[in-house]
Amino acid sequence: PPLNRIINLADIEDVAKQVLSYRAWAYYCSASDDEITLQENTRAFSRFFFRARVMRPVSKCDPSTRILGFETTLPIFVSGSALAKLGHPLGEINITKGCAPSKIIQMVSSNASFSYAEIAAASSPSQTLFFQFYKHKDDAIALKRIREIEQLGYKAIFLTVDAVVPSNRERDVRSPWVLDDQEEGLKVYNDGESVADSDPGLGVAGALIVNDDRDMTWKKTIPWLRSVTKLPIVIKGIQCVEDAILAAEARVDGILVSNHGGRQLEYALPPLEILYRLKMQRPQVFDKLEVYIDGGIRRGTDVVKAVCLGARAVGLGRPFLYAQSAYGEVGVRKMISILEREIVTTMRLMGASKIAELTPDMVERVDWQPV
Numbered sequence: 016p017p018l019n020r021i022i023n024l025a026d027i028e029d030v031a032k033q034v035l036s037y038r039a040w041a042y043y044c045s046a047s048d049d050e051i052t053l054q055e056n057t058r059a060f061s062r063f064f065f066r067a068r069v070m071r072p073v074s075k076c077d078p079s080t081r082i083l084g085f086e087t088t089l090p091i092f093v094s095g096s097a098l099a100k101l102g103h104p105l106g107e108i109n110i111t112k113g114c115a116p117s118k119i120i121q122m123v124s125s126n127a128s129f130s131y132a133e134i135a136a137a138s139s140p141s142q143t144l145f146f147q148f149y150k151h152k153d154d155a156i157a158l159k160r161i162r163e164i165e166q167l168g169y170k171a172i173f174l175t176v177d178a179v180v181p182s183n184r185e186r187d188v189r190s191p192w193v194l195d196d197q198e199e200g201l202k203v204y205n206d207g208e209s210v211a212d213s214d215p216g217l218g219v220a221g222a223l224i225v226n227d228d229r230d231m232t233w234k235k236t237i238p239w240l241r242s243v244t245k246l247p248i249v250i251k252g253i254q255c256v257e258d259a260i261l262a263a264e265a266r267v268d269g270i271l272v273s274n275h276g277g278r279q280l281e282y283a284l285p286p287l288e289i290l291y292r293l294k295m296q297r298p299q300v301f302d303k304l305e306v307y308i309d310g311g312i313r314r315g316t317d318v319v320k321a322v323c324l325g326a327r328a329v330g331l332g333r334p335f336l337y338a339q340s341a342y343g344e345v346g347v348r349k350m351i352s353i354l355e356r357e358i359v360t361t362m363r364l365m366g367a368s369k370i371a372e373l374t375p376d377m378v379e380r381v382d383w384q385p386v
């Protein structure tokens with residue numbers, strides 16, 4: 016369908032499902048085991064309702080904010096996802112260019128299908144790029160990668176900690192494993208290796224994280240990272256209140272509460288529930304570092320709920336992959352404009368004219384699950 020017939024993110028996902036190869040669809044949409052966490056990530060939002068305030072001026076409404084000090088027109092960012100070329104020949108570059116006009120910040124995956132240099136070169140001077148970091152088990156190799164992305168102008172490191180081993184993603188494993196080295200999309204550009212060389216039993220996903228550090232600790236890894244770089248450090252993959260507290264004690268700059276979009280630990284709690292508990296139980300943590308969530312965010316109302324509960328911004332993974340697969344760069348722009356309209360409408364109907372006016376008392380958690 017033409018882009019002007021697309022009115023929400025679900026429409027874009029439908030188109031992506033039609034245009035993607037079976038394997039690309041399986042890799043993008045899949046999650047662990049029975050995909051319970053995947054479904055609950057989204058369903059959790061339906062347990063939180065708004066307590067709108069009325070009789071407040073909203074003719075002007077400004078949804079812009081800052082993430083780690085960097086400007087963004089909306090409280091959203093791209094959560095780094097591997098292998099965007101599987102869905103479109105311009106892959107990650109579509110996302111970079113599509114984000115440029117709105118200054119949405121792109122977190123680039125360690126397993127991007129373009130080189131970090133190519134992605135940086137495609138970005139506009141006013142655009143901010145963050146780097147999603149899978150730490151190699153060999154510190155020297157990990158350090159080389161950090162130096163590379165620092166020199167290229169990436170502005171923060173999101174250290175992923177929820178993927179120390181590959182999980183069981185059955186849709187991905189079942190997808191036809193007739194790999195062809197010429198299939199550009201399956202090349203992890205930055206390792207110069209093809210996923211084709213690895214163990215087929217693990218699926219595409221398992222093949223990507225074989226060399227990662229499985230022995231990271233708060234005591235060792237964070238001080239090491241701090242000692243080698245001045246870039247802000249964000250821990251991606253916090254899954255409970257206790258670890259959010261430890262992250263604050265470790266003095267990192269931010270945490271991304273995430274279960275990897277349901278793709279790692281099956282039965283991990285939905286990020287929105289953890290955010291809610293953190294806000295209720297440990298509000299001080301939000302003064303020490305920035306808190307973000309990702310997983311299952313598909314509507315402006317989802318974004319606004321998370322912001323009310325203290326999230327500085329929220330990440331979206333699959334929606335950006337689907338938008339660029341279905342329509343390239345303009346699909347990414349369209350997706351952002353849909354979210355902008357939804358966010359601004361929600362804010363106005365809640366009586367909020369700027370992000371700072373979105374507060375925890377404006378949402379209520381209900382203990383029934385709406386149909």
Ligand code: FNR
Nearest residue numbers: 043094095096097124175275276310311331332333
């Ligand atoms: C991911 N994600 C991910 N995370 C990460 O730290 N490094 C990576 O390389 C990838 N790769 C990846 C590939 C694909 C196809 C998906 C769908 C996801 C996880 C991603 O950053 C993010 O946490 C989730 O995608 C958020 O959930 P939603 O928005 O997809 O529901």
